[in-house]
Amino acid sequence: MRDPGLYDYLPYAGRPKIRWPNGARVAFWVAPNIEFYELDPPRNPARAAWARPAPDVLNYSYRDYGNRAGFWRMLDAMKRCNMRGSVSLNVAVCEHHPEVIQACADNGWEFYSHGTYNTRYLMGMTEAQERAVIQDSIDTIRKHTGQKLDGWLAPALTYTDHTLDLVAEMGLTYVCDLFHDDQPGAVKVRKGRLISVPYSLEMNDVIVYNVNLVSPRRYADILKRQFDRLYAEGEESGTVMCIPLHPYLVGQPYRMAAFEEALSYITGHDKVWLATGREIAQHFSDHYYDAFAQASQSVGEAP
């Protein structure tokens, strides 16, 4: 495939206008990735789990910091800002670290699936294998949190050609895997209705810290600039801003204060809807899905 064919074209200018609850301009959500990386996982032929030969003590322990230390700081900062998380969850954390899951649940956070482990990738799986992974997520999240699984972010952003078709068929309602828009939209799947909710790589602490190598204070500045523009544009039609986090990065002591300052800045605004991924998908589905579908244009054939 040259084009994944996942959505029609809908230019930002001239769309049906989105109105969020209570006249909010921005639907703001925070998506902590609560992950478990295995020390010595079986190898997927398409990708090694670690840069170094096993045991990759440095990279394994770097991730483990998130659950032992970083998560708890991030949780406190979010509580102080009255911000619920939408947890992008490697569901095996339910078994490994139930205390982390309980702390999220106690604060009314949503859980959605980020696969089983962040060291088990989807590439190369048959449909039956991929269905088994998705069913594992549905069952594990139901069993440990009582929640119905609605959202999906593929483990380590790995896919087959059918991943999004399968999550829609199995009853999930939204995905975070597509980065083509600042508003929700329809994903074209074989069966059912699937909404793309804007997540973000640009605001993602992994990209900001480990790819773009910026400083914590600069990250705070980036978050505020992103919010300011989406807030201004949201007066015309509601926008979405997501901050995807990884406790092993944002939860480092030298990064916490700058992050909390930005979070407090954003959540301190009047017309911001402090939402979860599920709530944003639901509101869009109920009120704008059809209007957006009607306004969309089919994509032409590339020469």
Next chain:
Amino acid sequence: MTIPDSYLAYANRRYGMDHDRYDWSMLPQRKPVVWPNGARVALWVIPALEWFPLDMKGVPFKPPGAMQTAYPDLRHYTLRDYGNRVGIFRVMQALDRHGIRASVAVNAAVAARYPTLLQECTRRHWEVIANGQDMDHLHHAGLDPEVERKIISDTLALLRKASGQAVRGWLSPAKSESAATLDLLAAAGVDYVCDWVNDDMPYAMRTKAGALHAMPHPVDIDDYTILVQNHHTEDDFRDQLCDQFDLLYKESETQGGRIMAVSLHPWVIGQPYRIKALEDALQHIMGHAGVWAATGSEILDAWSAGQS
């Protein structure tokens, strides 16, 4: 490409960790740590004295700071050696000003090549910890266990003789270990290892040869990561060290004693245009009441005393 169904089996999916080296533990839920004299933050400074051989083989990978150009890479060889000749003396001056004793992580090769440099460290009552043989002898799965055992025992023997100290701490070059490294270290009389970056406090590890502790030696905020890899400015590095301290200091108010670990590479931080970042950060840190500047062994002993 096909994936066997065994790829969907998870033998270690259970409560706690997926291995037996240490137990799962949550930082804020532990018994608060009490430092000597009621200090809030233990300041632990760990400069590394490294030797990167000119003919590095880079097995199984090139460590940070390795030679980069075609042989002979004189530019990187000499720039790394700058740390041992010049940079470390700027670091010593910065620490001496506050009476801070470091735990210096020394390649055995540095102690053998520059005995007077090691004497400069021991004369200051710095703690010597082992940083392996040199930066081209990495511990990894492909190493014959007997060879690894010999590297560890030779390294410790050389450093113990040269320093006159017990040499209780170990930092593996590039924080690289084999599956046997922890067992071999404990058997060789090492009390603490600095390779794991999953905690802000010491914790107990499990080995075949008895007790061993992990000490929180950071990589994310060291001078190499921030200044060389991330290309941040000197002022940015100073700010990040100060922010790190401020958060830990604040946390200690409610959660017990914390450790501020400062990992340094004198070939990085010891450059004339960079050293002030360290000096200014130390000024900020030492200007607070309740900062205990200590060595790794002192910190571990104080922590251990409070665990029983």
